[in-house]
Amino acid sequence: xxxxxxxxxxxxxxxxxxxxxxxxxxxxxxxxxxxxxxxxxxxxxxxxxxxxxxxxxxxxxxxxxxxxxxxxxxxxxxxxxxxxxxxxxxxxxxxxxxxxxxxxxxxxxxxxxxxxxxxxxxxxxxxxxxxxxxxxxxxxxxxxxxxxxxxxxxxxxxxxxxxxx
Numbered sequence: 001x002x003x004x005x006x007x008x009x010x011x012x013x014x015x016x017x018x019x020x021x022x023x024x025x026x027x028x029x030x031x032x033x034x035x036x037x038x039x040x041x042x043x044x045x046x047x048x049x050x051x052x053x054x055x056x057x058x059x060x061x062x063x064x065x066x067x068x069x070x071x072x073x074x075x076x077x078x079x080x081x082x083x084x085x086x087x088x089x090x091x092x093x094x095x096x097x098x099x100x101x102x103x104x105x106x107x108x109x110x111x112x113x114x115x116x117x118x119x120x121x122x123x124x125x126x127x128x129x130x131x132x133x134x135x136x137x138x139x140x141x142x143x144x145x146x147x148x149x150x151x152x153x154x155x156x157x158x159x160x161x162x163x164x165x
């Protein structure tokens with residue numbers, strides 16, 4: 001079966017950013033299954049998948065606009081350190097999870113720790129980056145109503161829409 005806009009697809013993928021930075025960080029491919037066209041994967045990757053079939057391997061380069069969007073400076077905020085529990089030792093690079101107003105998980109990265117404040121980045125961790133995505137198509141079938149109810153997201157609170165970053 002060939003991948004089209006109504007397909008349920010399973011791929012193994014590895015994302016490379018620059019020379020030595022990978023996602024997943026261990027540099028090993030990870031499997032993900034998703035419905036095409038629901039914004040779970042970056043638009044440029046979904047575009048590259050259209051027309052492919054099982055066992056096809058491909059490498060695509062995605063600009064930030066084709067991937068997770070540009071970094072939005074409005075999503076970088078300085079907050080008082082007192083917003084964190086007193087026993088939390090803040091360090092640059094830490095990732096935290098919180099919830100938005102609707103109870104959806106939202107992730108942020110501590111960019112900088114200052115004496116009285118912390119600078120937090122609520123952008124998707126891959127926003128603003130050029131990506132090289134290596135993938136292998138493992139399975140392709142038509143999406144079912146059950147598939148559409150169980151869509152994974154990137155966990156950043158975007159509800160699976162990378163353009164919300």
